[in-house]
Amino acid sequence: MGQPTKPRISVLCSGSGTNLQALIDACQDGRIPGEIVKVSVNKAGVKSLERAAKAGIPTDYFNMIKHGFRAAGEKDEQKKTEGRLKYDAALAQRILADRPDLVVLAGFMHILSTAFLDPMEQAGVPIINLHPALPGKYDGAGAIERAYADFEAGKLENNTTGCMVHYVIAEVDRGAPIVIQEIVLQENERLESLIERTHDAEHGLIVKAAAKLCAEIAEKRATHK
Numbered sequence: 001m002g003q004p005t006k007p008r009i010s011v012l013c014s015g016s017g018t019n020l021q022a023l024i025d026a027c028q029d030g031r032i033p034g035e036i037v038k039v040s041v042n043k044a045g046v047k048s049l050e051r052a053a054k055a056g057i058p059t060d061y062f063n064m065i066k067h068g069f070r071a072a073g074e075k076d077e078q079k080k081t082e083g084r085l086k087y088d089a090a091l092a093q094r095i096l097a098d099r100p101d102l103v104v105l106a107g108f109m110h111i112l113s114t115a116f117l118d119p120m121e122q123a124g125v126p127i128i129n130l131h132p133a134l135p136g137k138y139d140g141a142g143a144i145e146r147a148y149a150d151f152e153a154g155k156l157e158n159n160t161t162g163c164m165v166h167y168v169i170a171e172v173d174r175g176a177p178i179v180i181q182e183i184v185l186q187e188n189e190r191l192e193s194l195i196e197r198t199h200d201a202e203h204g205l206i207v208k209a210a211a212k213l214c215a216e217i218a219e220k221r222a223t224h225k
């Protein structure tokens with residue numbers, strides 16, 4: 001009997017890809033019992049592409065405006081929504097073509113509509129996202145900076161923020177948490193320090209979450225042969 005195929009991971013990024021690199025390294029050394037089959041980016045020339053290419057992982061660049069789903073500077077809200085829905089539907093099919101078992105958003109700075117979420121759910125493919133805040137806090141982009149602003153204003157509860165990996169649902173950053181790590185700010189801590197500590201925590205957390213889900217997928221596959 002041959003070795004069972006490892007769970008197939010599709011990763012979406014928009015930037016430097018330090019969290020992608022943590023996933024690549026952990027798949028290569030076995031801490032994640034899975035394999036990354038595609039890295040998709042929505043921004044040209046980002047370092048995530050280099051990281052994937054260096055690891056021999058296929059890449060895809062797919063951008064809502066550059067690939068004609070929305071005109072640059074479009075102001076009409078209905079046309080913007082239509083463009084997002086068509087882009088998201090097309091993105092889902094591009095990703096599903098690789099037969100992933102898990103989709104990981106690792107710094108993917110695009111809000112996904114049901115045009116993406118529904119096909120993934122129908123295919124039984126979970127989507128997880130790394131977010132640099134605690135559940136229910138600082139939803140959306142710029143979370144670290146917003147938590148720090150509250151800390152400076154003496155409004156950050158218990159001087160504590162953190163990061164989490166959660167399931168992705170339509171409501172941004174409100175899906176069920178999978179793993180959470182708290183970060184307690186030190187007195188007079190600078191924003192640069194918090195950013196560094198948060199990114200370090202993220203690199204461990206995204207590996208922990210992907211490893212957990214890949215192990216569950218493999219176990220389910222083994223017991224339902």
Ligand SMILES: Nc1nc2c(c(=O)[nH]1)N[C@@H](CN(C=O)c1ccc(C(=O)N[C@@H](CCC(=O)O)C(=O)O)cc1)CN2
Nearest residue numbers: 108109110111112129131140141168169170171172173
């Ligand atoms: N349906 C969901 N989509 C996404 C989720 C989610 O939980 N549900 N998580 C985000 C990641 N994210 C925070 O973790 C996030 C990323 C980007 C934005 C945002 O405002 N994006 C803007 C465009 C910004 C840009 O292009 O620079 C947008 O999409 O209009 C909010 C939250 C990933 N998607």
Ligand SMILES: NCC(=O)N[C@@H]1O[C@H](COP(=O)([O-])[O-])[C@@H](O)[C@H]1O
Nearest residue numbers: 015016017018019107130131132140
């Ligand atoms: N709301 C989503 C969000 O803010 N995501 C954040 O983007 C960064 C990606 O870094 P990377 O490209 O070096 O992995 C990470 O800090 C991640 O939490």
